[in-house]
Amino acid sequence: MPSKGPTKKSVAEKEALEETLSTTKKKVSTKKAAEKKQREKLAAAEAQTELLPAKGEDLNDDPGQQEIGEGTFLPLSDRISQEDATPSAEMLSPKKIRSSDQEGTTQIAVEDSYSQDLDITDTDDALFSAENSPHQDERLGRARDLVQEGQIGNAIELYRDILADSPRNVKARNNLGVLYDELDHPELALEQFEAAESIDPQNVEVLVNYGSALGVLARYGEAEHLLLRAVAIAPNSVAVRASVGILSFRRGAYAAAELELRWVCEQDRESARAFYYYGETLNRLGRFDEALIALERATVLQPRNSRAFYTLGHLYDRKHMTEEAALMYRQAQELHRE
Template structure:
């Protein structure tokens, strides 16, 4: 069949589709028989079959169109644009394709990839769901949907979707790896470790699999095995910067001269002009910063920390003014009168305990102490409260950052629904049957007024540490995700100051609602501070809380190894060796530094 006759046949099938779907199907199938790679003919067959009520066959035809798409010049061009990260070009081409045929499953999936790359996960989910309605057997779309669920912190849904994917493709290590990561996010550590053990047996030279395995072993306290896994991965790929940082981040490893030389060699081989190697470079800088820090070489350590922070800051593009604007809005909106007018709102459940504040302020220590009590379950840093707030902002105001305005306009039933939604979403983390459980996400300080509105009987503990110790500890810490404020000294000082002034405001308008734990006071008088915390929570003192370091529970934070040791003062005053470089931090902190740990009402 000549090219022109194929075009004519396709045009004829389109004409027949509206009134004579059976004839259109026959025409489309004739084209496919002659040219199996004729993508549009497969799609026309799917349309005709749907109009004939033959949905199962239509789904098969839609899936066949996906396979033929690799021979379609327009789709190849769109795929090339995606591969080269020319997202506007890819999006334009795919939208044009879907305007012509809204059921083009391959184009739908590729447009979902565009949406996912720019963080529009809700759009990506809708597109992928539509693709799977049209072609339930489209395994790549189902795997993409699992990834979208994972990135939206919907780990149970990701696991369920991955089980379906692995049922069709059981030998795919990427899918099994993602399932193991999702299991780790909901406390399924034993199953996750078993998966990693299987994967590392099958792929012994896969460095990133061994690294993920090491992360999970670290989380459950199997430190020696985690170190062995990291070192196995380094033998496979000594230039993978994240491996060196993973060892450094244990906080118990001191690198020898040979290891420092190996890191310097890896750093030297990573071309600064090659943006694809930025992650390797920044991880190596942080690891070398730790190595020089341990050796007492402050100038060299600061040089590496600053270089690693600069790379990461460039990737994240944090705007301190946006955080300040949210705090300003919260202080202006959530007044004493506002809370009085909303008395009795929210879900009355008393179960959650929120430990919040700055990262690296001792919150993991507080959590470990409380999780050693017979009535309190430790979980992890849960993403659900910010997700609820930002989701409401997008829903009501079209911008997640405007969540304060959205909350201000919310009726009482909406506030109750949000509290109930938090309890429902976090139920997957509860595994012991204890009556109370902890959400230890530090950044929840920004949502402290929201907690008071949607969960008025929940308890809030503010873990606070000396601003210079706390901020310096953040500057030398690379986070796997989030904490975008922490990669610039001035941004960090502004963030700490915003945190203090919002919490001071909460103290003023909701007196007694927040219990503050000053880290240095906890180090000086552990039992006295623990008794005060438990009294605030309405729980009796238990001696087990003082033996928190013997608690074998999993810990996912950067302090995981530190809280497996008795209380010590090792982290106090570490900023002093670096004071010569901390001018921007001091300037941004301003009066907050001078009044610590007191919190004058003027800050509110």
């Protein structure tokens, strides 16, 4: 009778092999699932930090799109970059979150508070001392560093974490609103600014950022109401006065804009955004030589502002300086392509 020993051994080996294969498949499946989850996480972070393409604007509103030559148009970004800005008291302003030499509409040290070249008067945070514990202040500083490093998605997540722990943290809400505004998510930005304003209605920086965001959306009446409140609190703040002037420009009230922006430029010779809008205002008023001077100053302070170079091209054209005009147009196109 044939021995059954080898058969039993073969079955045992087969079962062991099947068990090994099953375990290996589970490990591979688990590894693939983890890799897929990691890829999705990275994709989400990239999507969150990716800025939307620039959109053209109506010539009668803000100078986002202007005519080139005969019937052709150069769409220009609505956001003006601020090259040099370090948020005061860790409060971001819509213009300060971009890397140096970029365009934007965000504001702290409120050029829109998104702009960095305008200093904003610090407000008293004593009312919120319970919310701003040393640990939270440390996290606010880390979030600011992430923004400066270009890690916008991580900064947004950190601000969300802070607000999950402390919903009344005005700095976190303001700065999160600025980031959303810069990423062209106005409704999310307004939600944060509105919440911050309801917590601290006397916070000048929040009022300016909130009002500036509404102005970009052409909600001029609401924007004016907020900015006038800021003026009542800080009448000599260049950040506040610049925002009022820019709102007047957006509304087409160029005479009023000229008065405010001229004052700002006299007070702060380093405000790139103020000089840019002052030059555009003078251009609309037909004061072309003065506009040329203001916009030349703006390009020195903000060498990546494509709109400033483009308007300079128009102004040189008016003076029949064709070579200079061509150089300005070329510079504007190159910056816009970037």
